[in-house]
Amino acid sequence: MKTLCMDTTNKYLVVGLYEDGRLICGSAEESWKRQSETLFPTLIGHMQKAGWESEDLDEVVITDGPGSYTGVRIAMTLAKVLCTQRSLPLYTISSLQLYAGLEKQALALMDARSHRAYVAMLDQGELLQPETVLDLDDIRALVQEKQLRVYGDAHLLGMESCPFDLLANFASLRPFYRPVENVHTLTPRYLKDQSAYHLEIK
Template sequence: MKTLCMDSAHKHLIFVLLEDGNVVASLAQECWKRQSETLFPALIALMEEAHWKADDIDEVVITDGPGSYTGVRIAMTVAKVLCTRKHIPLYCISTLQLYAGMHPHTFVMLDARSSRAYTALLDEGKFLLDEGIMTLDEVKAYLKDKDVRVVGETELIDLAHEDVDFVENFQALRPLARRIDNVHTLTPRYLKENDAYLVK
């Protein structure tokens, strides 16, 4: 089983090629607002490195948000076209799940602009606190006296940054990905305040 995993929802462009659950090749690089121009050359190079062809792919896993209005759509559009053309299944995980991975008690925060953050609390890939948008003051108040790992754009609240292993997280989260029954109806999830990325 050959699986193509993709994320372009936030600041990074991430590809993971899995074969029977094992990582064959991967790429995770920061390219804020350059995902669209970088995606195809990077994916082609990675496929060549793995000696894969497009017809070899058996399934696709992507993140469906929350994230950048344009960013979420980039990987999603490629995935929808590929899965429709090849009649292969498409699966999704949350962008915040990808940041948390399978670690216990992990709070994720990503910049949603205007002193706000996309947030969630997860435990081994499952949500303890649903995705939402908090002000940075609300994030600080929520985290006060909580013994949790905090990842994402922690510098927004003056916490030390912890690197995230996106490749390991995609691999570990694959069993939790939800299958999309109708690829054509899949839309990005921007949460209720879908203008969050449109204002600075």
């Protein structure tokens, strides 16, 4: 099973080629606001290095948000074209799931501007509640109260992010892939502000 995984929702450009869950070739590099220019040549470069043709692909996996309004659409557009042309199955995961992977008692966050962030609490890959948008002060209080490990844009809280490996997380999160029933109707997930966010860690 040959799988193409892509994420362009935030500051990273993540492109990975996997065979039966094993990373063959890939990269996860900061490419803020340049993903639209670099995604295709990066993909072509990895395909050539792996010796793959587009006809070799069996499935595509992407993040569908939350994230940059433009960024989410970049990988999604390419995935739609590939899956439509080749009738390939398409799967999605949350961009916040991708940051935290299978870590326990994790909080993943991503800059949403204006002193806010997209945020999710996760445990071993499972979203404990739907992602939301919160004020940074509320997130900081949540982290302190629950003693959570923070992944992603932790600098927004004046903290260092726990180490994460986006390429490895794509593979480990396979049990959480969501199949897309209709590729043509797939749309990015954008979040609204929430006034309260109460979660219990399992």
